[in-house]
Amino acid sequence: MPIEQSQGKVVLKHPKGASAEILLYGATVLSWKAASATDVMPKERLFVSGKAALDGSKPVRGGIPVVFPCFGAPSHPDHSKLPQHGFARSETWSFSDVVLDNEAGVSVRLTLLPNDSIQARFGKPFELAYVVTLSEHQLSTDLHVKNPGTPGSATLEFQALFHNYIRATANDVLVTPLQGVTYYDKTEATDELKAQPKTETRSGVDVKTFTDSVYENAGGKYQVAWPGGGVQVKTRNLKDVVIWNPQAEAGSKIGDMEGGGWEKYVCVEPGYVRGFVVLAGGETWVGQQVLTVTDGSLGAIAPGL
């Protein structure tokens, strides 16, 4: 069976060998295995900390948590009762349906609607659908946000982001092309310095030191490369990107991070996080990312992706 459900998880299997595992808690993609052009054995592409809680007691430290409706600490009055990164990553989503099931792709849809726990902290009506699609060398995630109100009713204002923990040798990673892009450096000591725009001067951004940078209007298409490996991140409607790696400096203080975990991944997180999407009643917004394995020569196989 290409799609299996058990114990709070959905597993997707592509006929060419790729697979993905999604935890209903947080709609968190826990695993994405895909082959490369040079190695037909599917390989894990995501990092999950060995100390991550997978029992629904806290957001998963790894994989692809979904950040909605606020990124970081809430900065919008509608979000003031919410925790860092919002509620989507710490609510249990429902399996809705199989969207695709063929050689081109295996795809499922999960949904999240307001429940008592959400409504106690967030009063706005919303409907979320999350479509995860697996193909031979790609994983796509699409977040559909609907304001179920009628035209003229209250707006839904939100931020959204895919918190990708990409498995990589972190100290060798370069993320391109971000040169010339404005960013905000969250490792700075004061709120005033964190709010000061900087301009990226590097042709490739590394994470050899503690990095927590929010790139604004960053272009939407990024290459994450390290010797022997690579993943391309291509997006739609996600204008910003966050690059995060805590290194030992901050990583050793994260309770659910395995020792040295920061050496095994880089977070490249496309999102809409500077400012807010404003959705009128009855409107739907879709944010999408397509992750493509570019190890070996796959970049050449999939030109223009």
Ligand SMILES: O=P(O)(O)OC[C@H]1O[C@@H](O)[C@H](O)[C@@H](O)[C@@H]1O
């Ligand atoms: O520990 P959390 O809530 O999962 O957040 C991890 C990191 O997520 C990143 O997206 C933020 O930019 C960082 O500031 C934050 O530390």
